Amino acid sequence: MASVSIPLSLPHLNLRRVNRFSGMASASANRATGPSAGVKITEGVGNLPRVVLTSPHGSEAEIYLYGGCLTSWKLPGGKDLLFVRPDAVFDKKKPISGGLPHCFPQFGPGAIQQHGFARNMDWSVVNSENVEGDPVVTFELKDEPYSRAMWDFGFQALYKVMLNSKSVSTELKITNTDSKPFSFTTALHTYFSAAVTGASVKGLKGCKTLNKDPDPKNPLEGQEERDVVTFPGFIDCIYLDAPAELHLDNGLGDVITIKNSNWTDTVLWNPHLQIEACYKDFVCVENAKIGRVHLEPSESWVATQQLSLS
Ligand code: TA6
Numbered sequence: 001m002a003s004v005s006i007p008l009s010l011p012h013l014n015l016r017r018v019n020r021f022s023g024m025a026s027a028s029a030n031r032a033t034g035p036s037a038g039v040k041i042t043e044g045v046g047n048l049p050r051v052v053l054t055s056p057h058g059s060e061a062e063i064y065l066y067g068g069c070l071t072s073w074k075l076p077g078g079k080d081l082l083f084v085r086p087d088a089v090f091d092k093k094k095p096i097s098g099g100l101p102h103c104f105p106q107f108g109p110g111a112i113q114q115h116g117f118a119r120n121m122d123w124s125v126v127n128s129e130n131v132e133g134d135p136v137v138t139f140e141l142k143d144e145p146y147s148r149a150m151w152d153f154g155f156q157a158l159y160k161v162m163l164n165s166k167s168v169s170t171e172l173k174i175t176n177t178d179s180k181p182f183s184f185t186t187a188l189h190t191y192f193s194a195a196v197t198g199a200s201v202k203g204l205k206g207c208k209t210l211n212k213d214p215d216p217k218n219p220l221e222g223q224e225e226r227d228v229v230t231f232p233g234f235i236d237c238i239y240l241d242a243p244a245e246l247h248l249d250n251g252l253g254d255v256i257t258i259k260n261s262n263w264t265d266t267v268l269w270n271p272h273l274q275i276e277a278c279y280k281d282f283v284c285v286e287n288a289k290i291g292r293v294h295l296e297p298s299e300s301w302v303a304t305q306q307l308s309l310s
Contacts, residue, residue, distance in 0.1 A: 046090030198251025
């Protein structure tokens, strides 16, 4: 596989220095040390730094460094398969509500803030490649005083995003950089654009379920009996040991294959009338790790996800 790797040694890409970033993005992207073909650093909504990937076939993806959040995956022609809620804010006062937010080091509910802190911290770009014409970018998040105040461990999260003509893939690698063990739960809280009344997921039949409706802190155990799971109302349900491949019909004419390795569980969520303004326009199908992952010092955990159009 032909791969050209160009490290991005651009310190301003780290949002710890985001205030110096303003206005520098396009100039930096053109430097010899800048991003690979198909990778652009731009200012997104709220002037937040955003990495735009473009495949030679015309598909496009956007990732905000704030939260390491993939907010858009557009097919050639411009149709976006991901959804960002209309109430999403891009001012770093809260996580971006939409796309693929990270839940780390806690899915929740639990001891620290709901869904952890990775979705409201500044990730940085550590590498950009072009693999057989397709753009690949790697983002990094490390512990800092903000995370240590909630979860006192040294860690490194590396998040690789790869765009192809008909798919977008991610690889998340969590490494324990501390001298003591730690454990975590995690998820990619993917918001898909959908027509909720026509949306359905195939592949979950037989899975054990933990239904967080009505009480998220005391989920009800059960088993999925349906071949095709629909979204007729409020749904907040964990599927344990879900298969490595699911099929989402988004009700908008697309069937999206969701493949994974090592994301052992799946979560389906639609808030129904709790978010009246937009619940009809999305469903969340989340790859998750609900059982705790234990890492000794220097150990890593890796999980991949591929979203592709069938
Ligand atoms: O993944 C499902 C869930 O944990 C629900 O229990 C609900 O709290 C939802 O996520 C919240 O998502 P948000 O993107 O608003 O943080």
